[in-house]
Amino acid sequence: MKKIIFLFLIIFSVITFGKKPLVVGMELAYPPFETTDKYGNPSGFSVDMATDLGKYLGREVVIENMGYGGLIPALKTKKIDIILSSMSITERRKRSINFSTPYAKSNLAILANQKSGIKDPMDLNKEGRKIAVKKGTTGHVVAMKVFPKADILVFDKESACILEVTQGKVDGFIYDPLTILKNWKKNKNTTEPILKPFEETPQYWAIAYNKNNNELGKQINKFIESYKKNGSLDRLADKYLAEPKEEFEKRNIPFFF
Template sequence: MKKIILFLTLILGSLVFANEKPLIVGMELAYPPFEMSDENGKPTGISVDMAYALGEYLGRDIIIEDMAYGGLIPALKTKKIDIIISSMSVTDERKQSVSFSTPYAKSYLAMLVNNKSGITNANDLNQKGKKVAVKKGTSGHTVAQKYFPNAEILVFDKESASILEVSQGKVDAFIYDPLTIYRNWTRNSETTTPLLAQFETESQPWAVAYRKGEEDLGAQIDEFIIEYKANGGFNKLADKYLGEERAFFTEKNVPFFFD
């Protein structure tokens, strides 16, 4: 009897230990206000708050691993991280490598153009002699190749480098989500113009990425997202981090991330 009790104790102890194993969340802390660092270098933002809420829901500690956006999926596949929460769009190409949760937000692509570029809509950009800046590995990178085959596409590792190229007139346009376009326009209003009209055919759903074969974890994440959304969690995050921007988007009748 004592042996049975000892055996059961060990089993229960193992289960508790497994449940308490930290969940390592990969993200690039370079996309405020979703993923960023505060003045002390501590991770903060919408995705960070969401990650900690997920950890609380699962009963697991959260470790945030900051890494380059292009390295997130390779890190997930090699088990350096457990999931990705980094404003990642669900694409057919990515679904070949990883699995995705139910979407928790949606976005689309817009353009920041140089004031001297002569570009007033997406069609103006698809011609020889025009230059398009994109951030490596993003949806903007993929979509630019599809929609602007006649333009020269310049790939940068950092968003800031792309913005600088547009502001200085070295490229004609930068393609990214409308929030990023709006924020960078406010900082470079004398040299740039935001074109917020959606030019691609579909919105880009954002979801949590996890390893293929780990469907149990995926199901738990889905349950969390559904419950968190129903309880107004995403709207609270939007109010906390994006109050001014949300008001602007509403005024301009531009779709918002959590609408």
């Protein structure tokens, strides 16, 4: 049934727009950027941005929800046209896919167990320390590079990493500061946020596209340039990130935009 509906959407889009739909890969598990509403429909900052990109290109947008680790393989095999899922540019990823110009940036942070005694990020770089990371994320890559003495435990889901921290099975979880602050507020009795930057440079978010599709890349770059200039990024930030932005400013943490 799902295949029939998807095929119908493709046929409808071609008739309506004269172009194939833009299939956008996301993991709808990272609110408020990529998530679902109460009816199960794709929702959030990145969904709105993808919709606006589709309008700019004159193409219907189809959101493909999949696990974060499957996004790049899906792009390489052309199951999706782009990735718009809060993905950071890394040298490793650039070997197999292309990235647009950045539209946002983020540092990494640590959700530490209160009993771990961690006060500084480099406290994690010791024998016997255990760090939880989500598979395929920048936190996964950076953890292996910055904390080589620690044991890196890899999980498929963010929720599993947080549970490991709250139960004291690991010393810390590495992810973006928005997620770290949100989950610290939910678990103040067992966790502490470590927000001091420990990377050489911020993580820049961009839209990923296939290496054989440079023309699409050029169009995406033009879209991002105009999106920044006309204030659309700021409007989305006000819509979805007003409270986190205020919290970031209080703590002197660099914001995404």
